[in-house]
Amino acid sequence: MHEQSLTALLEALIFAAGRPVAVKELAQAADLSVADTELALVQLKQQINNGNRGVLLRQVAGGVQFFARAEYSPFIKRLFQPLEKPNLSQAALETLAIIAYRQPITRTEIELIRGVRVDAVLVTLQERGLITEIGRKDAPGRPILYGTTTVFLQSVGLNSLQDLPCLPSLE
């Protein structure tokens, strides 16, 4: 396949998916090697992100996805109101941060750090799909272990947990 049509194929795949698509998935769908796909993807990103265009290819939650450029969102909001979740409370954000950096973690361990009960907050975060139960701790009572989800990475716009800001060291 031509280089030109290769990038066009990837563009079509990513556009149609409407969600972050991993390189592996793209390679499989396009019947290409991962290395070739990655190469074509770099080209596609250059074409789209450096061109004078209204859309943007972003690396989010382990995949690539098309977005409208941020500067146009006020105009888009005149066209239709995108479904926005209300902002999280400080308590919820603190809990989310603890889970993001310390996962897998139990409820009791979170409560130890925050000094307050977090059961209600955990329910909220779970309802929002930001965290999920990822197993049970091998400890008395086999408490639930929590971890963050793909939705979390999407909602903070990060590609992976490694992209979270560094945890400052505690002397």
Added chain:
Amino acid sequence: MAYQVRLDNFSGPFDLLCHLIENAELDICAISLTQVVDQYVSYVTLAEDYTDLDAVGEFLVLATRLLLIKTQVLLPITYSSEPDQGESDDIDDTEELVQHLRQYRVFRDLGRQIGKFMEQEKTYIPVGCVPVEGDEQVEVMNPPHIKLYDIVSAWTRLAPLFNQPQTVTIFPDRPTVEEEISALKIRLKNQPSLSFNHYLGKNPTRLRLVTVLLAVLELWRQDNIRVWQVVHFGDIFVASKEVGTCTNNP
């Protein structure tokens, strides 16, 4: 402090403590802790009208820990048999709290940063983004326009419901067996004999029936009256003994 303190503005006791230390432009260290103990305690006691112990419980736990630390600072000499060990325990306790507070602050700040990321991410609208529709529009509705007058008039309509006089069931005085006995005696003075059913009247209550029957039995036991029946399960006739014979007497 001019502004009103509300504990629920803080996400937890450590949040409040961090806020106090930062407000005083202090570092998180043992000395800072002792400087803000009084402030912390006064904040928590300001909220003492909280009826929900769950809401203040965790704040109170930290308040006691802080007070303990302050006492230990004010009374540095420990009178335990092993003074050295006692002292190091105190230091551990304070150091532990300081360490804890530092750790907490890290996550509090990271939480804020995550919040900022989320805010930022909202400006990127992805392909296939779900628009608000139908019922979900309800979420962004403004609160209904309610004036103070509306609330007051609603209350005046509802208020009587809350002070309704309690209904009280009043029972007529129930004569006791003793009272029935004396009533029967008076009756029998004027009347040679009487029918039990007639005496009770129409539809007597079960209670009156039992009381009168007990009165009759008691008078009979005391040998003051004569009691007889014309037929089995028939009416009971009662006559005073002093009055003498009765025609119905078999």
